[in-house]
Amino acid sequence: MTGAERGPIRVLLAEGSQAERELLAYLLNADSELQVAGVALNGEQALAAAQRLHPDVILMDIHLPKMNGFVTTRKIMESCPTRILMMAAADAPREVAQTFQTLEAGALTMVAKPRQPAHPDHQAAVRELLQTIKLMAEVPVVKRWKRAEKSGETCAPQRRADTETGIGLVAVGASTGGPLVLQTILSRLPRGFAAPVLIVQHISAGFTGGLVEWLSRTSGFPVQVPEHGERALPGIAYMAPDGSHMLVRADGRIALSRTPPEHGMRPSVSALFRSAAAEFGPRAVGVLLTGMGRDGAQELKAMQQAGAVTMAQNKASSVVFGMPGEAQRLDAATYVLPPEGIAAMLEWIVTNRKGE
Numbered sequence: 001m002t003g004a005e006r007g008p009i010r011v012l013l014a015e016g017s018q019a020e021r022e023l024l025a026y027l028l029n030a031d032s033e034l035q036v037a038g039v040a041l042n043g044e045q046a047l048a049a050a051q052r053l054h055p056d057v058i059l060m061d062i063h064l065p066k067m068n069g070f071v072t073t074r075k076i077m078e079s080c081p082t083r084i085l086m087m088a089a090a091d092a093p094r095e096v097a098q099t100f101q102t103l104e105a106g107a108l109t110m111v112a113k114p115r116q117p118a119h120p121d122h123q124a125a126v127r128e129l130l131q132t133i134k135l136m137a138e139v140p141v142v143k144r145w146k147r148a149e150k151s152g153e154t155c156a157p158q159r160r161a162d163t164e165t166g167i168g169l170v171a172v173g174a175s176t177g178g179p180l181v182l183q184t185i186l187s188r189l190p191r192g193f194a195a196p197v198l199i200v201q202h203i204s205a206g207f208t209g210g211l212v213e214w215l216s217r218t219s220g221f222p223v224q225v226p227e228h229g230e231r232a233l234p235g236i237a238y239m240a241p242d243g244s245h246m247l248v249r250a251d252g253r254i255a256l257s258r259t260p261p262e263h264g265m266r267p268s269v270s271a272l273f274r275s276a277a278a279e280f281g282p283r284a285v286g287v288l289l290t291g292m293g294r295d296g297a298q299e300l301k302a303m304q305q306a307g308a309v310t311m312a313q314n315k316a317s318s319v320v321f322g323m324p325g326e327a328q329r330l331d332a333a334t335y336v337l338p339p340e341g342i343a344a345m346l347e348w349i350v351t352n353r354k355g356e
Contacts, residue, residue: 009137010037012055014046014072015087016065020113024059027114031130043067050076056137058084061113062099070102077106081141085132086110090125090206099207100214103180108136108319112204121205128204135176135292139319167195167350168283169232169248171276171303173269175202175291177319179211181339182289186219186237188343193221195285195350196232198248198276200240200269202291212239228256240267247275262295269296269323273303282307285349287342288333290318294326301332309349311335311342 011028013036015021021039028034037055040046042065050058058076062069073084086102088095090112099110111132114125174182178201186197203211208225215237216223223237226246231253232238240246244256245267255275262268269288273296276284286303288296290313304310312324312333327333335345 008033008035009057009134010035010053010055011133012036012038012040012046012049012053012058012082014040014043014049014058014060014064016041016061016063020061023114023116027126027130028059028133033134034130041065043069043072046072047075047079050082051080054080055082057133058082059111059133060084060086060107062086062088062095062102069107070098070105073102073107074105081106083108083136083139083141085136087113088207088210089113090204093209096207096210097213098210100179100210103183104218108139109176109179110204110207112206125204132176135320166283167285167309167353168252169276169280170195170197170285170287170346170350171248171272172197172199172287172289173201173273173291173296173300173323174199174289175269175293175295175320175323177290178202179215181313181317183215183219184339185287185343185346186215186221186223188340188347189221190347191220191235193235193347193350195234196252197237198232198240198246198254198272199223199237200246200267200272200296202265202269202295205242208239208242215239226254226256228254230254240272243267245271247271248279249275250279263293265293265295270299272296273299277303277306277308280308284308285346286310287312287346288324288327289313289339289342290320290324292320292322294323296323297326297330297332300327301330304332304334309334311337311345313342314338 038049038053040049044066084107086099086107088099212223225241226238247255262270286300312327315321317338
């Protein structure tokens with residue numbers, strides 16, 4: 001069914017600030033594919049409206065009066081599961097960090113609140129917001145992967161790896177739906193994991209610091225934003241900073257680059273994977289997770305051709321199957337697994353591959 005046949009996407013807007021509520025309602029209604037189905041001024045109203053209106057998507061501020069975004073999300077997902085997008089001001093670090101907690105309660109993703117129209121970033125933020133709402137409207141409600149797969153995909157392989165080359169790098173790319181998957185994978189890696197993990201996560205500018213804080217706290221795996229020239233150490237995950245590509249050199253040092261965006265993204269997964277293929281070859285593992293678009297898919301194939309082990313998230317567990325789906329179309333993934341299976345495979349490969 002096309003958008004025209006199904007009618008506009010019905011959005012419940014939950015925002016406590018009158019000024020921001022009016023701006024958001026204007027922006028949503030100005031798009032012919034969207035319609036504000038209802039407005040809530042606090043968490044209690046949002047819960048009641050969700051139960052009454054059954055909207056396609058709920059756009060919710062993290063700091064709602066009476067019940068905050070985390071509690072409201074949890075209650076909505078318990079009583080009337082709905083696609084929830086959580087908003088925070090990108091220039092408020094505390095808000096951003098708290099926003100990631102709502103993923104644990106069932107929110108699909110988070111977006112930055114558009115700044116006022118006079119701000120130079122206003123139009124870009126509006127485009128991202130509207131695009132994300134439309135994308136999330138296509139996601140099945142309560143999209144969550146199973147904790148155990150009957151197919152046995154989460155089990156470690158019974159054969160040894162094809163080479164005895166030690167693994168010196170794990171390179172990971174993710175977009176929409178990635179934060180919760182990253183948490184799942186990192187929380188299952190052992191302490192003292194014997195390789196550094198470099199991550200490119202597509203996310204709104206200003207949200208990277210909150211994501212790093214949340215991942216470190218909830219996964220128990222050290223996560224940090226690297227400096228240019230910093231050596232990547234085993235057992236630490238490095239998250240690409242806002243506005244810079246993250247590359248890896250042959251000596252294991254991280255390089256940050258302001259070269260043009262790739263696939264409209266900076267940082268891009270493609271840039272990381274390409275450097276991993278060139279500098280680490282068979283000593284690398286590439287992992288492509290949920291997300292829209294095709295960033296990193298061709299470069300995952302290049303990693304595979306260079307001798308790296310390559311993995312992609314399976315369709316059933318992906319919020320958006322764009323990036324991993326493209327990788328599978330290119331036959332770029334040696335293994336196609338759910339998040340828990342990826343973690344198990346990473347542990348096995350890094351543990352069992354010995355240096356020459």
